[in-house]
Amino acid sequence: MSTHVSRNPRWERRKEQRPAELVDAALDLFVEHGYAATRLDDVAARAGVSKGTLYLYFAGKEDLFKAVIRETIVPLIDERRRDVEASEANCAALLESYFHDWWKHFGCSKASGICKLIVAEAANFPDLARFFAEEVVGPNDRVLATILERGIARGEFRPVDVDAAVRVWMAPLVLKVIWLHSVGMVCSGPNDVGIERFLEVHTRLALSALGVPPERP
Amino acid sequence: MSTHVSRNPRWERRKEQRPAELVDAALDLFVEHGYAATRLDDVAARAGVSKGTLYLYFAGKEDLFKAVIRETIVPLIDERRRDVEASEANCAALLESYFHDWWKHFGCSKASGICKLIVAEAANFPDLARFFAEEVVGPNDRVLATILERGIARGEFRPVDVDAAVRVWMAPLVLKVIWLHSVGMVCSGPNDVGIERFLEVHTRLALSALGVPPERP
Amino acid sequence: MSTHVSRNPRWERRKEQRPAELVDAALDLFVEHGYAATRLDDVAARAGVSKGTLYLYFAGKEDLFKAVIRETIVPLIDERRRDVEASEANCAALLESYFHDWWKHFGCSKASGICKLIVAEAANFPDLARFFAEEVVGPNDRVLATILERGIARGEFRPVDVDAAVRVWMAPLVLKVIWLHSVGMVCSGPNDVGIERFLEVHTRLALSALGVPPERP
Amino acid sequence: MSTHVSRNPRWERRKEQRPAELVDAALDLFVEHGYAATRLDDVAARAGVSKGTLYLYFAGKEDLFKAVIRETIVPLIDERRRDVEASEANCAALLESYFHDWWKHFGCSKASGICKLIVAEAANFPDLARFFAEEVVGPNDRVLATILERGIARGEFRPVDVDAAVRVWMAPLVLKVIWLHSVGMVCSGPNDVGIERFLEVHTRLALSALGVPPERP
DNA sequence: GATGAATGAGTCTTCATTCAT
């Protein structure tokens, strides 16, 4: 094993890791400053490479942006879907764990900052917004819809308008995410409610509306 | 009461209206394109003045942006509070009309675009975000909380965690507003639900959770 | 009359002259360095304005380039055509004066540097090449063709293939122009021939080929 | 005769051919796009090597460009001179075949693109322009001068100013070459004349001017 | 020798801001 210590070579060859490192750096900066206010120089610097290197891996700013979405969000949605498909719990428990897992695996991850980003930049980058709506929002809604449909079919839930209910019940989670990555970053909001209590109440209200009485342990 | 007779009333009135016209034009463009992508050239053009004139009334882009937020949002909050304070209906009806009125007077107005703006630019304008949280979100939440507290106190509603429920139940409306001003502008989302049906379902689910059975006509 | 001497105002307002000044500066630099090697910064500097000002009058580099052609060459061609149409000399004299005038008004002007430019950049800016071929080369050739056709019709010239002869007889002038703006700029060519003698010989050879015997004074 | 047995003949031959292959690829691209618009990446790719390899053989873009000019043009000049020196035809026939051969061996070859290159880049590469003027234009003109002088000396041609006539009569061929590699690449020019007819007419007009009557077969 | 990942200076272009008129 060589004990040779390299004397600060001007750069290092890391073809494999570079894209992921760049996407990672870009995620941080895009989420923090928004799309327009993020300079590619800074992304490169944070990834520890020069501006030019970035262009070896991505065609430009928009391409990088798309890569960020593809690499960071889409896998998380898939994961969520697989979890629910594999679950054999009763539907009330499944709904509860869905909300909690959604938060645990996505909501409180860095990647959730993308939601704010998309909302902020949709008008200027319609392609990205459409991509996000189709690849993220649609599939994600489908997972919750599956739970509701299953519960209603089994008689565990009172019948509801599933499509509308999905939007209504995803909203608190999504807006919480958006809030935390925007206003929540600069001030503790008025009557801020801790996430645990928030999820608890949200779940309880939804189950009540579905006709599931509170458990008494 | 002034006895001053203006020599050129039309022109002077104009002068007093200028700032409002500029704020109006700026609101449209900021909502549509976001802060960074909005050019002052375009704001001036839409207001029918030259770019230089804009600088007679505002110190710069930031100042204009802040004016837009402050001038546009504050009046709406006041209006919302007065409406609810004046109501004397029963609480279920009051809740229902609150959601519908919120939409009718704010959600579908041009001003609701501010929500998206704040979220998108919170990181770059922290003081505005704080202002918004304190002056808009807080008071607005308070109105809904009042309704819930009154309903619970009167025994019309089952007891709930009011603060948390307020956040949960405002979220669908707020996110809808944000969505319509962003992704909704460039594509019809997946399982899009019309606003009427959306409000209906939302109200019904909330009332169910509050233990109010559906009316039978 | 004011004796006030302005103390170096940071800039001067010259809406009318600016475009012409910029086109002028651009002509110099484009001819000297070619299209790609000319920096807009330098064009602006030579015109005495800042880089930004250039963009007030031209959409970009290519637009500026087109303007240079339009403003500097096209008028000269028109002038040539009007001269010939108005002439009432015999055709031999007309041909001779055409060659000399072409040189005097165009060949030795700064504008003739465009010929080299077009040739050099045609591949990268096909639009410009086509524009030049249609607006400059075609009309210019037509003028010479008119002279030849008139001479042949009147029996002053021996019949020749007019279209081909036009290309053959314009070539020495055009190539001379191209040469002087390229190789001729950096060295006095081998067996360089002064322009007067060159025109003389060219005219004489052409007239000989057309069957016009040399004058004996 | 070397007794050295190369261990890997194919690979070694390759090594010796590399520079020529690179020059060849560069000629194509320089002629097609000009100096500035040609990327070394593309040159390397066309030669089937990596960009780095190019730098093993040439100091940089300029060096490669100079190599292209020098390597490509010199052999052609020599060839042209030898051809004419060897001819024993009468001078009218010799002149005719000179024009046609010039076209056949040089004008329609890839190498003729150099003419356009030199013209386009003379200002940026003055030493190349001088080299071209001395090593190419001079010797080439000399050949035509030789023909004219011989014809006049033998009484086959009417006396003319040989130096000037040489420039006049080379011009149509050279300009044709330049045109075909520039404007001709992107549009069929106005009153375009096929090369055969062009050469025919050019030769006929020159011979007429030299007092050689058309042949009657 | 050969490779191609990495570099960074250089250029076009945009737009908030200034200021002579």
Next chain:
DNA sequence: TATGAATGAAGACTCATTCAT
């Protein structure tokens, strides 16, 4: 007051050149 011509700093992107492998 109002104008809009002029400014210049800033950022995306390119590509000749270098150098670790």
